[in-house]
Amino acid sequence: MTAAAGPLRILVVSDAWYPQVNGVVRTMATVVAELTRLGDVVEVIGPDRFTTIPTPGYAEIRLALAPRRKLARLVDAFRPDAVHIATEGPLGWAMRGICRARGWRFTTSFHTKFPDYLHARTRIPKAWSWALMRHFHQAGNGTLCATPTLAAELKGRGFTHVVPWSRGVDLDRFHPAAGENGAAEGWESLPRPIFLCAGRVAVEKNLEAFLALDLPGSKVVVGDGPQRAALMRRFPDTHFTGWRENGALARAYALADVFVFPSLTDTFGLVLLEALASGTPVAAFPVTGPLDVIGDHPVGALDGDLRAACLRALSADRAGCRAYAAQFSWAACARRFRDSLLYR
Incomplete structure (x- = not known):
């Protein structure tokens, strides 16, 4: 495998x-x-090309079963100049093994704090999982990560090839005007202000920290996942919409008064940029992701008291939120990704 000039x-x-x-x-x-x-x-x-089994606790997420032999055939048929391994699942480990056996260089990316997730669900010591993650990524020529805060954490945990790789947002898809047809969501009867949370409805997203808050107006959750039914029973006053895609998701962002991000473990949070591009300020905890995307910019509020953050975010300038999000480009994100593949 040799990199092409063009x-x-x-x-x-x-x-x-x-x-x-x-x-x-x-x-x-x-x-x-x-x-x-x-x-x-x-x-x-991806897993769609293999025999798969459901992930325990997440039946909708399928994992490739014993993929290495077929994966090697697919790789040989494609003849790559550069390889990137995006995840640490069965396919990621199989591709890592193929690259090491053939002496190929490759990059990886760190998207998810699996040690934190596993500890929350199974109480497996974080140190064990971090050691495994470090072993996986250190075999590559660079571990791409989204924020300076995450990069500092990885370096502190012994990762030595950390490469910054930020994210972008589709400004044509997510914009304030998407909320002009509010009747399409049926939210006109919801008391204001509307506090919105969007994403997977799962334990690692820490949704209960949001749903249990005493807030004025209404709470809306856009998304689905294994916790949805239980949370709907526990918080009957919350409006759960299920998945929203394309124009419906953009409309939900733009109709909300504040976007609430209660996660403590996400490494970035694309939804933060999507909400800001829609003109909606963000309320979150001061943790990895929000610290880097929001920081001290006047486009929302970060606070260890999530209720206080929600109420302060109401006063943020919506035009300023949109202008801030416009600085994040997917084109720049893709160029940085490509550059990392060529790094020696």
Whole structure:
């Protein structure tokens, strides 16, 4: 495998891919589209090409079963110039093994704090999981991560090849005007202000920290996941919409008064930029992701008291939120990704 002088044949191997809907899939799909537009040939190999089994506790997320032999055939058929491994699942480990056996260089990306998730669900000591994650990523030539705060944490945990790789937002899709047809969501009867949370309805998203708050107006949750039914029973006054995609998701962002991000473990949070691009300020805890995306910019509020953050965010200037989000470009994100593949 040798890098081409011009357009590249780029192979991305990811355990997170369509039909899954999450930040990893959205990030990789958008970067692939940008690279293709620039002239590269990009192949994504995901679980959809393999026999799969459901992830325990997340039946909608499928994991490839014993994928290495078939994966090697697919890799040989594509003949890549560069390889990126996006996830640490069965496909990621299999591709890592193939690259090491053949002496190929490759990059990885760190999207998810799995040690924190596993500890929350199973009480497995975080140190064990972090050691495994470090072992996985250190075999590559660079670990891409989204924020300076995460980069500092990874370096503190012994990761030595950390590469900054920020994110972008689709400004044409997410914009304040998307909320002009408010009747389409049926929210006109909801008391204001509307506090919105969007994403997977799962334990790692810490939704209860939001739903249990004593806030004026209404709470809305856009998304689905394994906790949805239980949370609907516990918080009957919250409006749960299920998944919203395309124009409906953009409309939800733009109709809200504040976007609430209660997660303590996300490494970035694409939804933060999507909300800001829609003109909606953000309320969140001061943790990795919000600290880097929001920081001390006047586009929302970060506070260890999430209720206080929600109430302060109401006063943020919506035009300022949109202007701030406009600084984040998917084109720049794709260029940085490509540059990391060529780094020696």
